Amino acid sequence: MMNFMANFKRNVAIAGAVLLAGLGLSIVAQSCARPRGTDIGSIARERGLTDQDIVAAVKTYQPTGKYDEYLMFASGGHSGQVLVIGIPSMRLLKVIAAFTPEPWQGYATGADEHKRLMQQARMAGHDITWGDNHHPALSETDGEYDGQFLFINDKANPRIAVIDLRDFETKQIVTSPIMGTNHGGAFVTPNTEYVIEPSQYSVPLWKDYADLDSYEEDYRGVVTFWKFDRQRGRIDPAQSFAIELPPYWHDLSDAGKGPSFGWAFLNSFNTEMATGGIEAGNPPFEAGASRNDMDYLHIINWQRAAEVAAQPGKTRTVKGQRVIPMDVAIAEGLVYLVPEPKSPHGADVTPDGSRIVVSGKLDPHVTVYSWNKIKQAIDQKQFAGTDKYGIPILDFASVIDGQLELGLGPLHTQFDDKGFAYTSLFLETKVAKWRLQPLELVEKIDVHYNVGHIAAAEGDTRSPDGKYLVSLNKWSIDRFNNVGPLLPQNFQLIDIGGERMQLLYDMPIGIGEPHYAQIIKADKLKPFEVYPEIGWDPGAMAVGRDVAVAGRERIERRGNEVHVYMTAIRSHFNPERIKVRQGDRVVIHITNIERARDATHGFGIAQYNINLSLEPGESQTVSFVADKAGVFPFYCTEFCSALHLEMTGYLLVEPR
Amino acid sequence: MQGWIGRVTAFFQGQLSPLSRVLIVAATLSILPGIVLPTWRITLHAPQYPQGLTLVIYPNTVSGDLSEVNLLNHYIGMQEIVPDEFPEFRFIPFFILRFFGFALLTALIGRMPIAALGWMDFVLFGTVMLYTFRHWLYEYGHNLSPDAPLQIQPFTPALLGTTQVGQFTVTSMPALGAILMAVAGLIGPAIAIYEWRRYTRALREPPGTSSSADPV
Numbered sequence: 001m002m003n004f005m006a007n008f009k010r011n012v013a014i015a016g017a018v019l020l021a022g023l024g025l026s027i028v029a030q031s032c033a034r035p036r037g038t039d040i041g042s043i044a045r046e047r048g049l050t051d052q053d054i055v056a057a058v059k060t061y062q063p064t065g066k067y068d069e070y071l072m073f074a075s076g077g078h079s080g081q082v083l084v085i086g087i088p089s090m091r092l093l094k095v096i097a098a099f100t101p102e103p104w105q106g107y108a109t110g111a112d113e114h115k116r117l118m119q120q121a122r123m124a125g126h127d128i129t130w131g132d133n134h135h136p137a138l139s140e141t142d143g144e145y146d147g148q149f150l151f152i153n154d155k156a157n158p159r160i161a162v163i164d165l166r167d168f169e170t171k172q173i174v175t176s177p178i179m180g181t182n183h184g185g186a187f188v189t190p191n192t193e194y195v196i197e198p199s200q201y202s203v204p205l206w207k208d209y210a211d212l213d214s215y216e217e218d219y220r221g222v223v224t225f226w227k228f229d230r231q232r233g234r235i236d237p238a239q240s241f242a243i244e245l246p247p248y249w250h251d252l253s254d255a256g257k258g259p260s261f262g263w264a265f266l267n268s269f270n271t272e273m274a275t276g277g278i279e280a281g282n283p284p285f286e287a288g289a290s291r292n293d294m295d296y297l298h299i300i301n302w303q304r305a306a307e308v309a310a311q312p313g314k315t316r317t318v319k320g321q322r323v324i325p326m327d328v329a330i331a332e333g334l335v336y337l338v339p340e341p342k343s344p345h346g347a348d349v350t351p352d353g354s355r356i357v358v359s360g361k362l363d364p365h366v367t368v369y370s371w372n373k374i375k376q377a378i379d380q381k382q383f384a385g386t387d388k389y390g391i392p393i394l395d396f397a398s399v400i401d402g403q404l405e406l407g408l409g410p411l412h413t414q415f416d417d418k419g420f421a422y423t424s425l426f427l428e429t430k431v432a433k434w435r436l437q438p439l440e441l442v443e444k445i446d447v448h449y450n451v452g453h454i455a456a457a458e459g460d461t462r463s464p465d466g467k468y469l470v471s472l473n474k475w476s477i478d479r480f481n482n483v484g485p486l487l488p489q490n491f492q493l494i495d496i497g498g499e500r501m502q503l504l505y506d507m508p509i510g511i512g513e514p515h516y517a518q519i520i521k522a523d524k525l526k527p528f529e530v531y532p533e534i535g536w537d538p539g540a541m542a543v544g545r546d547v548a549v550a551g552r553e554r555i556e557r558r559g560n561e562v563h564v565y566m567t568a569i570r571s572h573f574n575p576e577r578i579k580v581r582q583g584d585r586v587v588i589h590i591t592n593i594e595r596a597r598d599a600t601h602g603f604g605i606a607q608y609n610i611n612l613s614l615e616p617g618e619s620q621t622v623s624f625v626a627d628k629a630g631v632f633p634f635y636c637t638e639f640c641s642a643l644h645l646e647m648t649g650y651l652l653v654e655p656r
Numbered sequence: 657m658q659g660w661i662g663r664v665t666a667f668f669q670g671q672l673s674p675l676s677r678v679l680i681v682a683a684t685l686s687i688l689p690g691i692v693l694p695t696w697r698i699t700l701h702a703p704q705y706p707q708g709l710t711l712v713i714y715p716n717t718v719s720g721d722l723s724e725v726n727l728l729n730h731y732i733g734m735q736e737i738v739p740d741e742f743p744e745f746r747f748i749p750f751f752i753l754r755f756f757g758f759a760l761l762t763a764l765i766g767r768m769p770i771a772a773l774g775w776m777d778f779v780l781f782g783t784v785m786l787y788t789f790r791h792w793l794y795e796y797g798h799n800l801s802p803d804a805p806l807q808i809q810p811f812t813p814a815l816l817g818t819t820q821v822g823q824f825t826v827t828s829m830p831a832l833g834a835i836l837m838a839v840a841g842l843i844g845p846a847i848a849i850y851e852w853r854r855y856t857r858a859l860r861e862p863p864g865t866s867s868s869a870d871p872v
Contacts, residue, residue: 569727570727571731571805594727595723595724596724596727642731642806643731643805646805
């Protein structure tokens with residue numbers, strides 16, 4: 001009986017398999033018999049595309065060799081990097097290494113330049129090999145992107161990276177030892193006088209350690225104004241300063257422009273100063289920090305603060321950072337508060353600088369503050385009171401222009417060229433389009449899913465371009481093929497140039513959860529095609545001093561240091577043999593002497609954890625101790641030419 | 657026969673007409689820019705060089721994408737092209753200057769034998785230079801290192817026109833400087849024809865008639 005059943009099952013299985021195979025064959029035969037459509041209509045039918053889809057495809061497709069009109073610089077989230085994406089094609093053009101080693105660019109994978117950079121980037125005595133990138137900020141001149149520099153913050157380890165857009169490489173990382181974490185930065189003032197970095201989760205400021213019992217006394221928020229030296233392309237920490245703030249948790253910020261030039265606006269939450277403790281029966285932070293209906297928008301006079309910081313005796317230095325204490329800030333009129341609906345996210349200044357748009361995820365409205373009214377109240381000292389720390393509070397009702405109900409979970413706002421504002425609605429997963437004057441909701445569009453920031457073309461400058469908006473969605477759920485339980489985020493391109501918004505394109509982001517992005521007109525960027533001169537040191541942005549020169553390649557022994565002056569050109573290194581003794585310190589100065597565009601050479605040494613990327617003209621130095629005896633091939637790690645495989649050599653480490 | 661030789665001899669002893677002198681001045685003016693203008697242009701096209709590579713040959717040097725072309729040439733073992741190593745580049749500009757001076761002198765003196773001599777000198781120089789150029793093209797295409805990573809059949813890139821070398825289409829064309837000099841060279845025969853006609857017309861007409869004095 002059992003045998004019969006087993007046989008029966010097998011026969012059914014075989015019959016089924018034959019049937020399926022037959023079905024498959026007939027499908028194949030059918031599809032072979034039917035000629036594939038060559039006209040748009042039949043291709044669209046075959047692929048199941050609607051007319052709308054075809055329009056979206058035509059609006060985004062870039063044929064080979066055509067360039068995008070805009071470039072988007074998006075935070076790379078946990079990757080600690082910056083993504084460069086073409087718009088409207090949504091093609092990923094580059095990942096700029098900022099906080100995390102990145103082998104292709106030879107970033108922090110051996111080069112001495114990056115060893116110094118990573119040394120700068122250490123915090124609390126730790127090497128930090130990740131970053132939680134949030135908000136990229138393009139440098140501005142007169143409130144417009146100028147395409148010269150890009151700044152990005154690392155929220156987890158409060159740091160700011162400075163990227164030079166001549167070569168799209170990170171040049172500097174500054175750390176904020178007085179913060180626990182940051183969040184609201186990086187945002188720049190209209191001429192990039194300062195890069196603004198506010199703290200998020202407050203920590204003790206004036207002492208190294210304080211218990212949470214003394215939270216209100218010892219914990220503090222801070223906002224740092226990093227002075228940017230455009231000539232040098234570096235932040236100048238000595239000229240920078242911070243302002244002590246109450247231990248609220250500070251969130252996004254934006255710099256005023258036009259009439260509000262000289263001021264900065266900074267959101268906060270947890271003005272309840274909850275200290276958590278769910279394990280001790282206290283309300284968890286999520287409840288404790290959301291008890292009050294209102295939190296405080298901070299209004300900061302950074303221009304005046306810079307003058308105050310320059311005066312003797314007005315600052316205290318903590319951990320190497322000059323800080324204007326809160327009492328000085330209050331006395332000098334540097335900081336004011338105005339209530340804002342609780343748990344706000346965005347604080348966005350309108351293109352003309354006349355209004356500040358604030359929205360919080362727990363209130364369905366956007367609140368539009370009038371700069372005129374704020375300024376008037378400050379000038380006439382019309383205060384509704386002060387907070388616990390004595391900071392004057394403006395009267396909410398008398399400084400707002402109005403409130404507009406947009407929907408659930410409004411977060412961030414961008415602007416276009418026609419007087420419209422766009423606000424992400426996290427809970428509804430929509431983007432709302434609304435008019436600033438008079439306040440009026442115009443349209444909403446679905447996005448997929450859980451939108452955080454949005455970025456419109458030059459949408460936070462003095463003259464937004466309209467045209468395109470990207471919705472930076474936190475979840476993608478069902479938008480892409482299943483690639484396992486960790487899902488990519490979803491960037492959705494929306495056409496905002498027409499009467500109605502149209503969703504054009506979904507771009508999965510598979511290297512981290514990006515937060516903010518900025519979109520710049522591509523023709524504002526003027527990067528190098530190759531480094532201007534042979535022997536270029538990208539760290540100094542000039543020809544290096546101790547670089548390898550063609551015709552003078554050599555190996556020099558200086559005591560137990562071996563200096564190698566090496567050139568790279570298609571398809572050889574010179575020298576090709578480096579012989580040292582175990583324990584020697586090896587210093588390789590290597591120059592790519594190519595002038596052809598894209599003729600990049602890599603330099604990887606087997607088992608020594610070294611890889612450099614040498615773009616045409618670039619010179620790098622890598623130094624290491626040859627601690628392991630043996631024979632280690634090195635080779636060009638960038639497929640440079642037909643004889644790329646032959647572009648190699650040997651590091652011979654003689655045993656002691 | 658005797659008469660014919662006599663006529664030719666007499667023709668060559670003649671004086672140039674004002675029009676011919678003006679034409680000679682025009683020729684000098686098209687020779688002179690040749691000192692600074694590019695003489696020849698060699699372009700190399702391959703898929704991975706969408707803009708192409710160009711070698712621009714001047715009377716005194718080679719410029720353009722020389723380093724990239726040299727880099728590519730090393731794969732087939734071609735000698736490096738070093739402008740300073742060509743002796744021609746040292747004297748060509750002076751020759752051009754010399755032709756300019758000579759032609760100017762001819763226009764001033766207006767004597768037919770000087771003009772003929774100058775023209776022949778110029779054409780001879782041009783021919784020798786083209787031959788030298790062709791010689792170098794042959795030399796570089798044949799003097800290939802046996803140690804080269806890529807062994808190819810020796811070749812001679814065309815002096816004028818295109819040659820296929822590997823994935824490269826090499827096109828060689830005269831540039832503005834050479835074209836202007838060729839124009840200057842052609843003015844010579846043009847003058848000769850014109851003067852010959854003028855001379856034979858003068859012979860046909862009896863002496864003393866008004867029209868033979870000056871045809872212009």
